[in-house]
Amino acid sequence: MEMSEYSPRQRSIDSSETDKRPSIKDQIYESENILIKGTLELHHEYFVPKLANIVKQTYVQGNKVDTAFVKLLVEDPDENNPLNYVKDYIDKNTSELQKQSKALGDLRDLHNKLLLEAVESENSDSLQKVLTWYLNEVDDNKDMQRLIRIWQKFDENSGSNSMTDIKINNTAMIRACEKDNFEMILIFFKFEF
Numbered sequence: 729m730e731m732s733e734y735s736p737r738q739r740s741i742d743s744s745e746t747d748k749r750p751s752i753k754d755q756i757y758e759s760e761n762i763l764i765k766g767t768l769e770l771h772h773e774y775f776v777p778k779l780a781n782i783v784k785q786t787y788v789q790g791n792k793v794d795t796a797f798v799k800l801l802v803e804d805p806d807e808n809n810p811l812n813y814v815k816d817y818i819d820k821n822t823s824e825l826q827k828q829s830k831a832l833g834d835l836r837d838l839h840n841k842l843l844l845e846a847v848e849s850e851n852s853d854s855l856q857k858v859l860t861w862y863l864n865e866v867d868d869n870k871d872m873q874r875l876i877r878i879w880q881k882f883d884e885n886s887g888s889n890s891m892t893d894i895k896i897n898n899t900a901m902i903r904a905c906e907k908d909n910f911e912m913i914l915i916f917f918k919f920e921f
Contacts, residue, residue, distance in 0.1 A: 755792060755793045756768045756769060756772070756776075756793055758793060759793045759794055759797075760794060761794055761834045761837060761838060762825070762828065762830060762831045762834045763814060763817065763818070763825075763831065763834050763835055763838050764793065764794055764797050764834075764838065766817045766821060767797075767813050767814050767816075767817040768793070768797065770813070770816070770817050770820070771813045771816070771817075774810070774813065775797070775800070775810075775813070778800055778804070779793065779796045779797065779800060782796040782799055782800055783796050786799070794841075798838070798841045798842060798845050799845060801814070801842055801845075801858075802842060802845045802846050802849060802851060802854045802858065803849065803851065803854065809857070809861065811857070811858070811861040812861075814838070815861075815865055818835075836894070839858075839862055839894060840894070840898075840899060840900065842858045842862075843855065843858055843859070843898065843899075843900035843901075844899055844900045844903060846858055846900070846912075847900045847901075847903045847904045847907070847909070847912055848903070850907070850909060850912075852909075852911050852912055852915060855900075855912055855915050855916075856915055859915065859916075859919045863919060895920065895921045898916070898921055900916075901913070901916045901921050904916065
């Protein structure tokens with residue numbers, strides 16, 4: 729009796745060797761965004777299982793951790809608003825973040841990605857949640873206000889208002905207009921974009 733080129737046992741060994749992709753926990757260190765990486769390291773018990781589930785269920789391009797993190801923040805209906813974990817990381821590391829110009833750009837980048845993901849997924853509730861979180865945290869938190877003011881030093885097109893660079897010609901609002909999503913456009917208008 730001849731055995732085929734690959735026996736069932738051999739095939740299972742071969743497939744287990746090819747499935748040796750790094751886990752989400754290992755990929756956290758590959759994150760390009762300081763805020764995402766720090767938040768994931770600080771609150772890994774909350775995020776790792778959820779991120780692993782997102783990566784399994786959806787096709788994610790580019791940096792899987794960063795993309796899955798943004799998707800989770802926008803789409804997670806959890807009552808413990810995951811955006812509060814980002815705030816917690818910023819609160820605990822504000823002085824360190826203020827020293828790093830990359831962190832300031834990462835804060836702006838994260839905010840823009842959250843808005844754009846909410847628009848692309850056509851999730852009006854999430855758009856409202858992201859805008860409310862961001863504007864309330866900036867208004868209520870002096871440390872975050874300082875971060876926003878500092879990032880303007882690195883933004884050559886900034887005006888005198890600390891909110892100018894996120895409200896004028898915002899990519900997510902422009903995208904909502906392109907999609908003719910009037911509900912989302914109205915949400916942006918309510919937040920004075």
